[in-house]
Amino acid sequence: MQEHKVENRGTLYIVPTPIGNLEDITLRAIRILKEVDHICAEDTRHSKKLLNHFGIATPLISYYREKEAEKSGYIINLLQDGKNIALISDAGTPAISDPGAILVQRGHQAGITIVPLPGASAVTTALSGSGITGDGFLFLGFPPSKKGQRQKFIQSLVNCEYPVVLYESPRRIEGLLQDSIEILGDRNGFWARELTKSFEELLPGKLTDLLEKSAGTNKGEFVLIICPGEKEQVTGETLEDLLIWYRDNSELSLKDVSKKLSGDLGMSRSQVYQQALSLWDTKK
Numbered sequence: 001m002q003e004h005k006v007e008n009r010g011t012l013y014i015v016p017t018p019i020g021n022l023e024d025i026t027l028r029a030i031r032i033l034k035e036v037d038h039i040c041a042e043d044t045r046h047s048k049k050l051l052n053h054f055g056i057a058t059p060l061i062s063y064y065r066e067k068e069a070e071k072s073g074y075i076i077n078l079l080q081d082g083k084n085i086a087l088i089s090d091a092g093t094p095a096i097s098d099p100g101a102i103l104v105q106r107g108h109q110a111g112i113t114i115v116p117l118p119g120a121s122a123v124t125t126a127l128s129g130s131g132i133t134g135d136g137f138l139f140l141g142f143p144p145s146k147k148g149q150r151q152k153f154i155q156s157l158v159n160c161e162y163p164v165v166l167y168e169s170p171r172r173i174e175g176l177l178q179d180s181i182e183i184l185g186d187r188n189g190f191w192a193r194e195l196t197k198s199f200e201e202l203l204p205g206k207l208t209d210l211l212e213k214s215a216g217t218n219k220g221e222f223v224l225i226i227c228p229g230e231k232e233q234v235t236g237e238t239l240e241d242l243l244i245w246y247r248d249n250s251e252l253s254l255k256d257v258s259k260k261l262s263g264d265l266g267m268s269r270s271q272v273y274q275q276a277l278s279l280w281d282t283k284k
């Protein structure tokens with residue numbers, strides 16, 4: 001194997017696999033998967049289909065999230081004994097919203113050589129096809145599944161200045177869009193569904209348009225991109241003016257407004273909060 005390694009220890013390879021179309025695997029990935037001593041797979045039954053397709057007979061080790069911490073110790077021992085191991089997930093790049101980060105972290109701690117391979121990733125695939133411009137993005141993986149936790153999660157994104165990239169399942173996409181509209185407003189958005197597969201769908205639009213399209217959609221994992229809101233042009237000369245403006249024009253909570261203005265104006269947060277409280281109480 002023509003890859004660098006430390007002493008007589010093995011090397012841990014992070015190997016991306018296709019997210020749909022089986023042609024989206026690199027020649028290097030196929031070579032590594034054939035040459036290593038073991039392949040750690042998130043779902044061995046799922047991965048066997050891919051490996052059989054490319055004639056790869058390397059022994060598999062089950063490595064799924066619920067047993068990640070436990071199995072990582074066993075795998076580190078194999079690496080320290082000189083075994084070369086490849087880590088794969090069901091689709092895409094391991095350790096990104098998939099198991100693997102714990103093993104990689106412990107590999108670094110044990111002095112194991114880590115070799116990450118470039119390859120398929122739903123995040124970058126969706127972004128490249130979105131047409132969304134800007135200098136960056138915020139990837140947060142899967143939002144919480146429970147409604148209350150999800151709403152709190154979305155609330156934290158109100159003032160994010162970057163496009164937010166999320167993963168979501170078909171059975172929860174409607175709930176995510178509904179909560180996003182309620183909390184963030186009807187922003188521009190984009191979804192990529194069934195990426196690289198036969199029924200791939202790239203759809204830009206307002207969040208309300210996406211919500212309408214999502215009704216009855218029960219197939220295909222989603223990458224959802226939510227664009228930043230329009231920047232607010234805050235007006236007001238006095239603290240009272242500013243508080244009234246935020247009260248009537250912003251999605252920020254009373255607590256968040258108090259925190260922001262106390263920092264901006266160099267005032268006591270409690271002082272700002274008390275005045276804000278009186279104004280919020282008199283609203284309507």
